[in-house]
Amino acid sequence: MLKGKRILLVISGGIAAYKALELIRRLRERGASVRCAMTKSAEQFVTALSVSSLSGEKVSTDLFSLTDEAEMGHIELSRDADLIVVAPATANILARMAQGLADDMATTLLLATDKPVLAAPAMNVRMWYHPATQRNVEQLKKDGVAFIGPNDGEMACGEYGPGRMAEPLEIVAAIEAQFGKPLPKHLTLVEPAGKRAVEALQIAQDLKGKRAIVTSGPTYEAIDPVRYIANRSSGKQGHAIAAALAARGAEVTLVTGPVNLPDPPGVKTVHVEAARDMFSACFLDLPVDIAVFAAAVADWRVAVEASQKIKKTGDLPPVLKLAENPDILRAISTTDKKRRPALVVGFAAETETVVAHAQKKLASKGCDWILANDVSEGTGTFGGDSNTVHLVTQGSVENWPRLSKPEVAARLAERIAQHFSGPKSKPVLVKKGS
Ligand code: PMT
Numbered sequence: 001m002l003k004g005k006r007i008l009l010v011i012s013g014g015i016a017a018y019k020a021l022e023l024i025r026r027l028r029e030r031g032a033s034v035r036c037a038m039t040k041s042a043e044q045f046v047t048a049l050s051v052s053s054l055s056g057e058k059v060s061t062d063l064f065s066l067t068d069e070a071e072m073g074h075i076e077l078s079r080d081a082d083l084i085v086v087a088p089a090t091a092n093i094l095a096r097m098a099q100g101l102a103d104d105m106a107t108t109l110l111l112a113t114d115k116p117v118l119a120a121p122a123m124n125v126r127m128w129y130h131p132a133t134q135r136n137v138e139q140l141k142k143d144g145v146a147f148i149g150p151n152d153g154e155m156a157c158g159e160y161g162p163g164r165m166a167e168p169l170e171i172v173a174a175i176e177a178q179f180g181k182p183l184p185k186h187l188t189l190v191e192p193a194g195k196r197a198v199e200a201l202q203i204a205q206d207l208k209g210k211r212a213i214v215t216s217g218p219t220y221e222a223i224d225p226v227r228y229i230a231n232r233s234s235g236k237q238g239h240a241i242a243a244a245l246a247a248r249g250a251e252v253t254l255v256t257g258p259v260n261l262p263d264p265p266g267v268k269t270v271h272v273e274a275a276r277d278m279f280s281a282c283f284l285d286l287p288v289d290i291a292v293f294a295a296a297v298a299d300w301r302v303a304v305e306a307s308q309k310i311k312k313t314g315d316l317p318p319v320l321k322l323a324e325n326p327d328i329l330r331a332i333s334t335t336d337k338k339r340r341p342a343l344v345v346g347f348a349a350e351t352e353t354v355v356a357h358a359q360k361k362l363a364s365k366g367c368d369w370i371l372a373n374d375v376s377e378g379t380g381t382f383g384g385d386s387n388t389v390h391l392v393t394q395g396s397v398e399n400w401p402r403l404s405k406p407e408v409a410a411r412l413a414e415r416i417a418q419h420f421s422g423p424k425s426k427p428v429l430v431k432k433g434s
Pocket of ligand 1: 215217232233234235236237238275293294295296297298299325326327328329330345346347348349350361373375381382383384405
């Protein structure tokens with residue numbers, strides 16, 4: 001679809017500029033030619049040399065370069081393209097585009113063009129939500145600019161929410177969509193991330209008054225003072241769920257094993273190491289309305305933890321005798337009525353016959369729903385940024401498409417809110433100004 005298409009990629013100065021390099025690769029793989037223009041601040045994040053090496057074209061940076069103008073003037077450059085893509089589109093460049101400024105090469109190209117423009121915003125969540133940015137986005141939409149993203153997630157600054165640039169392959173999909181159908185006079189937002197970006201401006205507070213526990217991350221089971229048994233869980237999925245429930249107004253306690261993630265804002269976070277600590281922390285927080293168990297809890301620990309570092313003896317390696325850890329999900333699902341949460345959601349991490357195993361787990365653990373995910377080699381579910389899940393309930397299975405982990409979390413939070421508000425629930429996301 002992109003074979004022979006000419007893309008002019010405008011790279012503005014944000015931390016996501018590094019993803020523009022992958023975007024160039026992906027576009028060229030698909031047969032598109034990519035010319036690039038960079039703002040001065042973009043050059044603080046990636047060099048014109050890397051951009052030029054990957055695109056195989058000279059990079060335009062300087063509005064007043066006589067050589068550039070002699071080779072191809074900026075008007076010609078902006079008109080020669082089939083599509084202009086601004087990625088990352090910072091708050092600053094969106095503001096300048098909305099104002100019609102032409103104070104550097106990038107904005108001059110954007111003002112001089114008569115070609116469609118697609119922007120992939122990337123900025124801090126508060127900058128994205130700022131009325132000035134939203135005003136500029138609205139103006140640009142009226143001017144016919146299409147948007148992809150921003151996505152929800154953790155940001156380089158440690159905050160969480162919409163502001164992450166769409167992934168390179170999502171941008172490629174948005175570009176392909178531009179070529180797949182005739183472009184309307186006023187381009188609409190590109191689905192799905194673009195629509196979400198506008199809708200997510202105001203998230204319904206439909207879990208206000210509800211209390212939730214979410215577990216996340218791995219557990220570490222000590223062998224001796226320096227060694228432990230663990231797994232590859234990063235906590236990304238569990239943390240995203242805690243944040244998504246809090247975003248809808250729930251009072252959330254996140255009980256997490258050791259992870260390299262910041263605590264989600266607005267969530268009470270309890271840090272634990274071993275399964276038994278996670279078990280106690282969860283029970284301490286009861287009663288709650290909702291419990292979601294996304295942690296990859298070690299099923300076993302060593303029966304007797306050595307008090308000193310186990311030494312090599314030169315004989316046979318030591319044999320570790322294992323003992324079973326308490327099953328937190330099962331214990332909370334089957335606890336007395338007074339303390340059992342109204343809705344208990346477990347996960348099932350499987351490497352084969354995922355749904356069938358999850359259905360068995362639903363019955364054996366006594367929970368209400370299971371989110372089943374394939375964690376076999378090559379899926380990248382453990383530690384990765386996306387996940388393909390199946391929502392297994394008594395008598396039904398919903399297969400969700402591959403989504404980013406924050407999108408899985410948002411969808412789960414939406415389903416939970418619907419569960420509590422009944423079948424005639426209002427739409428979860430309230431559109432603003434549209
Ligand atoms: O952390 P990420 O890198 O983002 O990866 C996400 C994930 C793959 C860890 C997550 O999506 C996931 O699948 N979590 C559950 C992992 C797991 O331990 O699955 P399981 O099938 O072994 O356990 C079934 C359920 O019982 C889970 O809800 C688990 O939290 C719970 N359990 C298991 C053992 C135990 N002792 N106590 C428990 O509560």
